[in-house]
Amino acid sequence: MLDLTGKNALVTGIANNRSIAWGIAQQLSKAGANIGVTYLPDDKGRMEKKVRDLTEPLHPSLFLPCNVQDDEQVQATFDTVKTDWGKLDILVHCLAFANRDDLAGDFSDISRQGFQTALDISAYSLVKLAQQAKTLMIEGGSILTLTYLGGVRVVPNYNVMGIAKAALEMNVRYLAAELGSNNIRVNGISAGPIRTLASSAVGGILDMIHHVEEVAPLRRTVTQSEVGNAAAFLCSDLASGVTGQILYVDSGYEVMGM
Numbered sequence: 001m002l003d004l005t006g007k008n009a010l011v012t013g014i015a016n017n018r019s020i021a022w023g024i025a026q027q028l029s030k031a032g033a034n035i036g037v038t039y040l041p042d043d044k045g046r047m048e049k050k051v052r053d054l055t056e057p058l059h060p061s062l063f064l065p066c067n068v069q070d071d072e073q074v075q076a077t078f079d080t081v082k083t084d085w086g087k088l089d090i091l092v093h094c095l096a097f098a099n100r101d102d103l104a105g106d107f108s109d110i111s112r113q114g115f116q117t118a119l120d121i122s123a124y125s126l127v128k129l130a131q132q133a134k135t136l137m138i139e140g141g142s143i144l145t146l147t148y149l150g151g152v153r154v155v156p157n158y159n160v161m162g163i164a165k166a167a168l169e170m171n172v173r174y175l176a177a178e179l180g181s182n183n184i185r186v187n188g189i190s191a192g193p194i195r196t197l198a199s200s201a202v203g204g205i206l207d208m209i210h211h212v213e214e215v216a217p218l219r220r221t222v223t224q225s226e227v228g229n230a231a232a233f234l235c236s237d238l239a240s241g242v243t244g245q246i247l248y249v250d251s252g253y254e255v256m257g258m
C-alpha cells in the first residue's frame with residue numbers, strides 16, 4: 001500500500017492551481033506525508049499570498065520563500081527544515097524558467113545570458129537543492145524532478161529548455177549514482193504537455209497538446225493528478241528499487257514513431 005505517513009516532503013514549484021507541483025503536493029498529502037511548501041517570492045508578496053491560500057487545505061507545516069538562484073535563501077530553507085523537522089524524506093524539484101524569447105524562433109539565436117539563466121534555474125538548481133537535502137535525508141530519501149521529452153528529442157520552440165532538460169536528466173543519473181549508498185533515490189518524471197504558467201511561455205503549446213491528443217496511445221494528454229500519483233509512487237517505498245530513472249507519464253506518447 002502506498003503510505004507516506006511519517007515522511008516529511010518538501011515541495012517546490014507551486015505557483016497556482018494548474019502547477020504540476022500542486023498536483024504532486026495533493027497526492028503526497030493524501031498518502032499521509034507531512035508537507036512543506038516553498039514559493040518564488042516577489043516584491044509585492046503576490047505569489048506568497050496566492051500559494052498560501054491555495055495550499056492551506058494541506059496544512060503545510062513549513063511555508064518558505066526559496067528562489068533557487070539565491071544561495072542564501074536556499075540555505076535558509078534547509079536550515080529551517082533541519083530545525084523544524086529534524087529530517088527530510090522527500091524533495092520534489094518541480095520548477096523551471098527560460099526567457100520567453102528563447103522559447104520560440106530559431107534555436108541558434110539563443111543568447112549566452114538566456115542559455116545561462118535557463119540552465120541555472122532549470123537544471124543546476126536540482127544539484128543545489130540535492131547538496132542541501134542529502135545532509136538531512138538521514139533515514140534515506142527520495143528526490144524527484146520534472147522533465148519533458150524535449151530534453152531527448154527536438155520539439156518545436158522548446159529550444160533552450162530542451163538543453164536544460166537534457167542536463168537535468170543527466171543530473172538525475174549522476175546524483176542517483178552518488179547518493180545511492182545513502183539510500184537516497186533520485187528520479188525524474190517526464191510529463192506530457194499540460195497547460196500551466198510555465199508551459200504557456202513555450203510557443204505553440206496548444207498545438208503540442210492537440211498533437212498528443214491525436215497521436216498518443218491514450219488519445220489524450222495527462223493531468224496534474226496523474227503526474228501526482230506517479231510522483232507519490234516514486235517517492236514511496238513501493239519504488240524502493242528504482243533510482244536514476246526517468247518515468248514517462250505522457251499517455252504513452254514517447255513510444256510512438258509517427
Ligand SMILES: NC(=O)c1ccc[n+]([C@@H]2O[C@H](COP(=O)([O-])OP(=O)(O)OC[C@H]3O[C@@H](n4cnc5c(N)ncnc54)[C@H](O)[C@@H]3O)[C@@H](O)[C@H]2O)c1
Pocket residue numbers: 012013014015016018019020021039040066067068069094095096097121146147148149190191192193194195196197198199
Ligand atoms: N506543463 C508541462 O507541459 C510540463 C511538461 C513536462 C514537464 N514540465 C515541468 O514541470 C515543472 C513545473 O512546471 P509547471 O508546468 O507546473 O509550471 P508552473 O509555472 O506552474 O511551475 C513552474 C514553477 O517554477 C517556479 N520558479 C521559476 N523560477 C524559479 C526560481 N528562480 N526559484 C524558484 N522557483 C522558480 C515558479 O514559481 C513556478 O512555481 C517544470 O520543471 C516544467 O518544465 C512541465
